[in-house]
Amino acid sequence: MRILLSLLLLLVAALPATAQTAAQAKVEKQFQSWLATTVRADAAARGVSARTLDSALSGLTLDWSLPDLAPPGFPKKREEPQRQAEFSGPARYFSEAKVAALANGGQSLLAKWSKTLAKIEKTYGVPASIVVAVWGRESGFGTAKLPYPAIRALATEAFMGARKANFYPEFLAALQILEGDHIPLADMRSSWAGALGQPQFLPSKYLTLAVDFDGDGKRDIWNSVPDSLASIANYLRQNGWQPGVGWGVEVVVPANVSCSLEGPEQGKPLAVWEKMGIRPVGGGKLAGRTPERIGHLLMPAGRHGPAFIVSSNFYVLKSYNESDLYALFIGHLADRLRGAGPLSAAWGDVGGFQRSDVRAMQERLVKRGADVGKVDGLVGFKTRISIGAWEEANGRQATCFPDAGLLQAIR
Template sequence: MAKKSARSIIFSLVGIFLIALSTPSFAAKEPFDQWLSKLKVEARENGISQTTIDSAFANVTLIEKVVKLDRKQPETVQTFQEYMAQRLPQSLIDTGKTMLNQNRVLLEEVGRKYGVQPRFIVALWGVETRYGKYTGGFSVIDALTTLAYDNRRAAYFRKELLLALKILDEDHIQLADMKGSWAGAMGQSQFMPSSFVNFAVDFDADGRRDIWTTKADVFASAANYLSKSGWKDDQTWGREVQLPKDFDLSLVDLKIAKPMKEWEALGVTKIGGGPLPSRQLVGSLVQPKGGNGQTFLVYDNYRTILKWNRSTYFAMSVGHLADLIGDG
């Protein structure tokens, strides 16, 4: 009898353990149903129709994987060289040239309107989603609901979730098609809902800002983002440079900006020792973490790319891909 009782206790404990494993480890302080009821009220107060609210949350699901991904440390384990080799394979460069040529008329029209060189529009498209091939398979509503309920960055994701509902309410996308990354970044340009509201463009004038399937809207939205963030179409992003052996490394800082002649006076040259460009652009020196001292002189457009994604590796990959794509 005692053995049977012990066995039952063990099975019960195992059952509790398995249930715990299958339940998301959220940091929320109230039951989900109560939390969701309050969110629905807030959405209604923000002007979202009851029809949109009901359909969006009819089968909403909390996603454990999203919580785990959000908790991962952002530090990369790759060196800069490893990252660039992985993110910019020759196939991505070749496809970028093809995409630029195939869409040249549209890209040049968009580029003229927003003051952004087509190669940078294509480079962002390539780095973000491999030219629309990988846009994410998570339900944006489920992902944002999960992150808003989790409490770690609840205020930010609650705002994004309410904006996602607004996008649905305005019929820019159907609920079933509103897919994106685990963090809720959407479409071929990987816009968060706030970026969509602020920068997405209905370039083909069909009444919808479609960053999921309409290239005209995808290109124009990306260009509009860059333009409104300070892009300068008469400049590039930067270039790799060479430092003298006795160079003061405290000057390698994005906060320190100098014109070309001042960097040249300090011994900074092009790779191979050639002089820097004669145009007196103001630039800063950057050495990517894990880059073995590889150094770049970057300009204002580099800072603008960082507004899109606050990652040195990301900004470098966009700039390099744009250079490699060139004019197609």
């Protein structure tokens, strides 16, 4: 009897798995017909040969282990898990251990590749320290393991990803790379989201921005360090990097200057910021020999952390990854590679709430007519400025950053 019961339990436990397998098999079949019709036609229209398609697509199956999937016929996940995640303050992003490790590793690589980097700077106008900082942040200077075959990851996300419309052009672009750049299929590895090689380029970016710098005729951002570094520099140059202009500098902002003056849309000549009493933390003058140059106030944690005056090049760094903290990390790491010390001001201990709390506050600010940018539970410059404006309109000292009390108070 007991054995029978166990058998029965086993059977019941096995049932959903069998149903799952059958449902997956059905989706795999739809995937094959999608590859054979839609993908082949669209790739051929972009000049991908039948031979390349045969080798890339034959035997291709879906990778069910990838994140962010929404397979047809499967119950939809109610909400992206990241939206329920705890709000992560900037302090963790700038963990000194992480920055110091990258700075140490990067300094020896700066020396090792100094000739190549000098040639790259001459060609593209982007300093070695910035290029190496991006390289370090993106792939640990090319040491990060790229866990996925790019074609399979992109095909899966393009067919049944929650954001499949974004991935489909990238999948087609990856097929074009196989065709035009003769990158062996086995070499073409990526992150789960299809970011390729040492610079972590999306395939569409690779097509327009990757370069061959070691002269072998191939744009090999997987195995060639010169190609990887020059491709990063070309990416930044093509997105507007100004040679000879630094990314920015940490500053002290007097209490009577509002944090709501920050962001890319409120640039002022350096001489004007200086007149308002803003000074570099290391002393000296902000404006120097370029008083007319436009600078932007940047306070990623509002009044709860360090402040910066940044140049247009800071916003070029954001073309690589649309996040103030990312661009700041690159700029700061580049300074560290050149021997600078840690940031002067500390990041405040902001947090202890969830992204969904921030999103609810953003929705309330939008109802009051504020522009918070994307309502996503992240605290970008538009959200920070809106918070500061609300605080000032309500007779408070502006902090321009959410805390638990403000999340309740903003109604």
